[in-house]
Amino acid sequence: MATTIDDERLDAMFAALADRTRRDIVARLSRGEATVKELAAPYSMSLQAVSQHIGVLERSGLVSRGRHRQTRPCRLEPGLLEAAISWIEESRRAWAERMDRLEVHLARLQDGEAR
């Protein structure tokens, strides 16, 4: 797997994305930056709970927060996500090729059995 990112960072990211709410937050940030309050609005959970989810995303490197404005808006860091997507793409390609060869092998086996 030829990703330029090390396994540990990728692990942290996949762990962060293993949660539905956090995936939802990432999806919303992909449309532009937002404050914690804005991100929390659609959920029934407390602001603190949403802050904790954002904390996990921040530590994973997927999300960063502004330093200067008081509201410290969250934004997506695309680099890591791209590494994950390239992992998935590579995996998909490897399986597609493997399945191509299996198809050929199965045809050969059945051909042999028919004779």
Next chain:
Amino acid sequence: MSGDELRYRRVFRAPRELVWRCLTEPVELAHFWGPRGMTTPLDGIVVELRAGGRFETLMIGEHGSHQMVATFTEVVPPERLAWVEPATGVHTTSTLADLGDGSTEVVIHQRHVPEPMRSPEARAGFLTPLDKLEAHLAHLIREDRP
């Protein structure tokens, strides 16, 4: 979106038992397992076909080799096969469905398992109670021997 998952589906014109055989017998795996440009020789394949058993393939290419080391987490012939690679945390499940017309649908589902789930203890947690009972019985039988 679900960034940590891969799903791959393929329908083969072959009966399910034959597809299962290809996915689980080293002599068949040797024909198709390795990535493009690499071969998977028979003597580099280890298949201990039970939950907790080893699944290893040594893939050899012109510019080096790559070994996949995995542990089976689920073995339900001829329907479902799953393994985890402790080094990368990748968990792969293959599900085989008999489509009734002599063809078989194979769905590959791959996801990352977080680090804490990769310890031997956590891997044991993947085992079904029946597998654990079997392992335990085997252990007891060994202990009973003089």
